[in-house]
Amino acid sequence: AMSSYNQALRHRPALYQAHNAIGSIHLKLGRHDAALSTLELALLIEPRQVEALNSRGLVLHALGRFNEALVDFDRAIALDPELALLHNNRGLALQELGRLEPAQASYDRAVELDPISTDAWSNRASLLTQMHRFQDAADSCMRALSIDESHVAAQNNLGIALHGQQRIAAALSSYEQALALDPTFAQAWNNRGNALHDLQRMEDALSSFEHAIKLQPNHAEAVNNRGMVRQDLMQLDAARADYDRAIELRPGYVEAYQRRAALSLLQGRLAEGWADYEATHARPQNSLAGGQAIPFWQGQDLRGKSVLLSEPNGLGDTLQFFRFVPRLLELGARVTFLGPRSTFSILGTFSPRVGFIDRIDGAGFDYQCWLWSLPHYLHIHAADQLAADIPYLHVEATRVHRWASVLDARRFNIGICWQGNPGRKIDAGRSVPLREFEPLARVPGVRLVSLQKQFGLDQLQGLPESMDVQQLDDFDEGPDAFVDSAALLQSLDLLVTADTSITHVAGATGRPVWLALNTVPDWRWMLGRSDSPWYRTVHLFRQPRMGDWSSVFHDMADSLQLLVPGRLAVRGA
Template identity: 35%
Template sequence: MSADPRPVLAEAAALLRAGQVDPAIEGFRRAAALAPQVPDVHRMLAMALLQAGRAKEAVQSARALAQLTPSDPHAILLLGAGLLAAGQGDKALTQFDKVIQRAPGFAEAQFQAGNALSSLGRFKEAAARYTRALELDPRAIEALANRAVALSHLKLHAEAMADFDRLIALQPWMPLHLVNKGGLLLEAGDAAGAAAAAEQALAIAPGQVDAQALLGQARLVTLDYDGARAALEQAVETAPVRVDLRVLLAQVLRRQERLEEAIAQCDAALTLDPRRATALFERAEARRAAGDAKGAFADVDAALAIAPRLVEAGVARGYILGDLGRIGEIRPTLDKALRNGPDHPDALFHVAMDDLALGRWAKGWTGYEARARIVPPTYRPLPFARWDGTQTPSALVVLGEQGFGDAIQFARLVPRLAGRGFPVHFQVSAPLVPLLRSLHPDINVVPDLSGIDQTDPGLRWVPLGSLPLLLEADPALWPGAPYLAAEPERANQWRHVREADEFIIGITWQGSTRRDLDVGRSAPLAAFAPLAAIEGVKLVAIQRNAGAEQVDGVPFRSRVLRLDEDFDADGAFLDTAALLQHLDLVVTTDTSMAHLTGALARPGIVALRAVPDWRWGRAGTDSIFYPSLSLVRQALPGDWDGVFATIAEMVRHRVAARAHAAGGDLS
C-alpha cells in the first residue's frame, strides 16, 4: 500500500496559509511522490507554484492534474492559468475555450479567456469575453476592471471611463481604480484630471506608489517639473526596486537639465535590470543632451537590440544620427520607427519634420499635427471649439506655440485670415506682443484671453503651427518678407551705431538654454574670431541673456560693441528690430535672431550644424522661408571652424563690394 499523503498534504497547506510558500511547495512535492494518483495533491502544488511565480513548473503539475481528471473544467482552467502565467497566451486560450465548450456558464473561464486575449493584444475580443463574464456574473469586479483596461487600449475612452467610474462607485476604497482612471485621462490629454485622480488615490492610500507615479507623469505633461520630480522621488523612495519609476524620474531630471542625476537614475535602473530597454533609451537621451552623441548612440542601439519595436528608441536613433552627421541613415530609421508605431506621436512628428526638411510640404504639415500629442505637447488647447479651416466663426483666436522663432516664422500667415469677415486675435507670449503688432492693422495681438468673450458659441481657436495645413502648404506661396517692421522712431534712435566706412555685423551665437533642444546648434563666441579679424568690420553683440557672458572671455572682446542692459527691455526684439535697420549684416547660429532677420528682410548669414532643424532644409545655401538669408552648413558635425572660415570669406567679399561701390579700397 502507498503511504498516506494526507498528513504531509495538511502540513504543506498549513505552511502555505502561513505564507511559507517554498516549504509548502516542497511538502506538496513529497505528497505527490507518495500519492501521484491523488488529484488534490497536483492541484495544490500547481496553485502554490503559481503563487510563487514558478509558472513553468505550475504547468507541469496542472497538466498532471488534467490527465487525472480530464472531464473536470476546473483542472483545465488551472492548466490554462499556468500557461498564461508562463507567457503562452495562445495555448492558454485553447484551454479556456475547452472549458467554455463543456461549461458555457462558467464565468471564470470567460474572464480568463479575456485575459489570454489581452496578453495577445486582441483587445476587442478580450472586451467581448469580459462582457460575457459580467453577463454570467454581474459581481465579477475583476472582469469589469480588465474590460476597462481593454477598452482603454482600443481608444474607446468614453466606454472605458464609464467602467472606471462604475468600479469607483462599487469600490470607493480601492485606489487602483482611481489610478487607472487617471491613466486614461492622461492618455486623453486631460493632465489636470489625471492629477486630481492621483491625488484622490493618495488621499485613500498615501503611500500608493502607482498613484505617486501617475501624479509625477501628470505634472510632467503640464511642465511642472519640480512637482513631477517630488512625486517621482517619493515613488522611488517607496519602491526603490521599481525600475520603471527610476526611468520616469530620470526623464524629469533630464528635462530639468540635471543630467548627471538623470544618468545616475538610469544606471541604478540598469543595475536592477540590465535588459531594461527604456532605461537605456532614457540614458541615451540624457547623454545626448550632455553632448555625448557616441555614448547616446551606443545606448539607443543597445535598447533596440533588446526591444526592436520600442518606437521612442527608434525615433531617438534618427535624431542622434543627425547629431553624428549620418544624414543618409536618418529617414530609413524614422520610417522603421513609424512602421513599429503607426500612430505613435513622436514617430509621426519626426517623420513629418523630415518630410518638411525635404520639401514634402503637404505630407509634412499633415504629420506635423502630431505635435499636439507629444510629451510635453507644443501647446495647450483652449477651452472652446477648434477651427477646422472651413467654418466662419464669430471670432478666431490664433494660439502662438513653441519658441519665439516659431512664432515669428509662422506669424506671416495670420494676416491671411484678415478680411474674412470675423475678428482675428493672435495670442502670443507677452514679450512678443509689441513686435507682432506690426503684422497687420486688423490683427489684434494679445498676451491672453482676458478681453475675449469665451462664452460666445461662435468663438473658435487654432494653433499657429496648423495654419500651413489649413491655408497654404507651400512656403513659396506664403506672404513674402518683410512682414514685420521696426518702430520708425525707435529705428531713428539707433542711427548713431553707424560710423563712416565701417561694415557693421550683428552677431548671435547662443540659442535655447535647454541642452536637449539646442544639441549642436549653438557655437562658442570664440568661433566668430575670423570675422573680428577682418579690417573695417565692427561686431555688435545682439546676444541677450545666456551666452552674453562669453564676450569677456574672447581675445577680440575689444572689437565687440556691447549693448546696454535695458536693450529690448520693453518688448522682445523691439530695439533689435530697430538696430537691424542700420546693420550691414547679421551672422547668427540657428536662433530666433535668424527668423527675426529674415522676417525683416535684412541680410543675414545663418551658421548651421551638419544636419540642422527641418526649416533650413537638408542642403543648399538659400532659405525658402527667408530670401535675405544665406545658409552655411557644417561639413562635419561640430566643425564650426570651417563654417566661420567660409562666412569670413563671404564677409570679405561683401566688404570689398561695398568699398568698390563707394569708390574706396577697404580690402
C-alpha cells in the same frame, strides 16, 4: 493551474472563482481578448466582486478602452474604497484620458492609503512629469526608491523627471540603472537613447534605439526616435523609412508626422511637408478660436470673408509666415491676427489692412487658420514661391535714430546672437559658444555688438582680450518684442547669429545676416545651399562636420577680411 480551473468548470460551469482565476492568468500572459471574455463571465456570476472588476478594468485599459476601464475601477472603489490598488489603477485610466488633476487625486489617495506602494509613487511621478512638475516627480520617484531601490519603473521615471529638468547626464545615469535592473526594459532603452541624443552622442543613441526596437519591434516611439538620429547623421532615406514605419505602427502619431514633415521641407519637398504638418495640425482640438465653432480655412473662396489667423510656434515662425498674409488679402479676405500684444508693434508695420487682437471677445469670423497652414492651402510647392517683397516689416524712424547713436560709425559693427532657449529641445546643436566668434573680432575694424537676451549672457564674462563685445543698456526691455533689435539692425553693418528668432527679424526687415548652421539644420534652411529662399539678405554658413563651429567662423572671418576694408574706406573711416 489553467487545466485545474478548466476541469473545475466542467463540473461547476458557474464557479466564479475559476472564471476569475483563468481571466487573471490570461491577463498576466497578455491574452487580453481571452481575459476579457472570461472575466465578463465571472462578473455575470458575481457582479460585485472587487477583484474581477479590477482585473477587467486592467484588461480594458490594456485594450485602450480607458473610459470603460474607469467605470470598472469606480465600481470597485464603491465596493472597497480603502483599497489603494484601485485608486492607483483609477489614476492610470484618468491619466490616459488626459484628466490629469483627477488622476493626481487618485494617486494621492493611493499613497495615502498605502504609503509603501511603490507602484503608486512611481505612477504618480509619471503623471507629475506629464504635468511638467519635474521636481515633484523626482521626489515621488525617490519615495518609491527609498522603499524598494530595485523598482525599475521608478528608476526609469526618475530619469524622465531629471531629463525634464535638463539634467541630462543624471537622467542618463538613472536610465542605465534601470537597465542594469532589467536589461529587457525597452522603454528605458528608448529613454536612454533620447538622453544620449541630447548629449550629441549620436552613434550611442542610435545603438540604444536599436536595442529598444530589437526587444519590442512595434515600439513606435523608438522607431520614430531612431529616425530622428538617422536624420542627424544625414541618413535621410533611412530616417524617412523610420518615420513611415512609426506612422504605420501608430496611425495619427503626431510627432512622427511632424518629423517627416520637417524632413520633407529640409529636402525641399514642400508639398509633402506641408501636407504632413497639416495632417496633425488643423484638428478641432487645435482650434485657435478658444472653443468657438469657427470652421478652418482649407482653400475656400475668401471674397468678402473674415479670417482669424494665429501661430502657436513662437515669434520666429510668426515673422516668417506672415509673408503669406498678402495672398489672403489678394483673395479678398479681411484678416485679423490673434496673438500676444507684445508682437503688435513689430507686426503692425506690415499692413493697415490687418487687424490685431490678443483675445477673442465674441467677434464672429468666417474662418480660422494657423499661419503654418497657409502654404499648404495656397499651394506653395516650390522654393521660388517662398519669396516675399523684402522688407515686409518696418521700423519706427525715431527708434532707429536712437539706437544708431550708440554705435561707433568708424567701425564695421556686427550684431551677434549665439544662443536660443536651452530649455527647448529644438535648440540642441544650434546654439554656438560665444568664444567661437573670436575670429570675427580679430578682423581689423570690426566691432561686435551683443544682441543676446536672457540666455547665454554669462558667457560674456571672462572673454579673451581679443574679444571686445559691446553690450547695450535698456535693450528690448519694454513690453514690445524685438522693437529695439529691429531698430538697431537698421544701423548695424551685419548680423551674425545662431539659428534664433532674430534671424527672422533681420530677414523680414531686409537686413544682411550671416547665419551659422549645424550639419543638419532646422528644416527652413534646407540643404546644400548658401542662400535662403525665405530671405534674400540671409547668407548661410554650414558646419562641414557635426560640432565643427571653428570652420564656420574662420570662413566668416575670411569673408570679412575681403568685405570690411572696402566698406570702411567708403565711409572714410
